[in-house]
Amino acid sequence: MSELWLIRHGQSISNAGLPTGHPSRSALTDLGHQQAVYVAKALKAAPDRLIVSPYFRAMDTAKPLRDRFPDMPVTVAAVQEFTYLDLESYQGATREMRRPQIQDYWARCDPLHRQGEGAETFAELVLRVEDFFCRYVEGPDVPPGLTVVCTHGQFIRAAYLRFFGGIGGEFAADPRAMARFRGFREAFAVPNGAIARLSVGPQPRLGAFDVSHLPPRMVTY
Template sequence: MISIWLIRHGESEANAGLPTSDVTLINLTQKGQQQANKAASAFTQAPSLIVTSPYIRTKQTAQPTVERFTSTPQTEWLVHEFTYLSLDRRHNTAAKERLPMSKAYWERCDPNYVDGVGAESFADMIQRVQDFRQKIYRLEEEFTAVFTYEIFIRAFLWLMLSNTVEINSQAMEEFQAFIKSLKIPNCGIVKLECRNSDIWLNGVSTSHLS
């Protein structure tokens, strides 16, 4: 049996409503750093592998865990945020300012639409999630901690629970409905168990954040 923890990053500057530009370089806030420390304290045993995205906020969230378990190997996987707005349109904007653009993107409901440079399509994001699932099946480590993003976690759970195969406009609508019903707080932990090709959801942990 293999255990996987999916850990949402700590509160970021974007989460706090601050203007941001380069999605790869958004930092944690002071509150986010405190949440990262609490996530590190949630481990009762050393993980066998620590995974982050290439983006800095997952690396900052993982850092207290890395410092606690110095002998655990680390790696990067493509478990980063879903950036559906082009970099020029989101440059130096806060989440509130992007809301009309975000609403228009989801109402368009075209899984293959790419907004511009620096953006990816919904279908591309789902492909990353499917690739991640295949990595899980191939894991040899007994306990892997993956520092990632809320929408990536929710996309993984949606695929796992819905068994969606074809990514079309209907699937995109169903995904939107699903994510409205599932919120994961910053540094919340989704615990999974995997054996062969079966994956079980073992709960969502938030008690360490209190």
């Protein structure tokens, strides 16, 4: 049976409430680097493949895993975070400073709305998740063995909601799907360094979702 691990990156400077720059370049904190080491230790043997978001915090989270298993195949893929604000909104701002723009974006509930330069629409996120599902979860050519994915909180939540049928490629532009995701993301927190396990293939099943590999003092969001 094939298995998929979705791993959220370690604590980033944005998660820690610090000012950021370009969202793709948000680095890990010292604690985030420590969490990444524990994530690598959670694997007893090398996975069959590693999929990594191009964002720095995911790349840095994957580094201890790559150091531990240098011969495993690695692919950088479109499993990056949902970045729905324009790039200017991130420059020197904390998440708390961005909160009014975040609230305005979700209040619109328009899956085709693009907030500005560098921003992604909700419909584009849904289509990215749909492509990921077809390749690695329930498509006809799901690769065998264990696939590990270093990704982000909102991408993991979107993948979970896709599993339950709450979003999908056929209604990527449906405001009701966006409203479902908004509620889901607000109700379902994903800790830094958490692992979501799925059995994948013709009949995919959700497995455990846990942070048992992290010391309790290292659990952050």
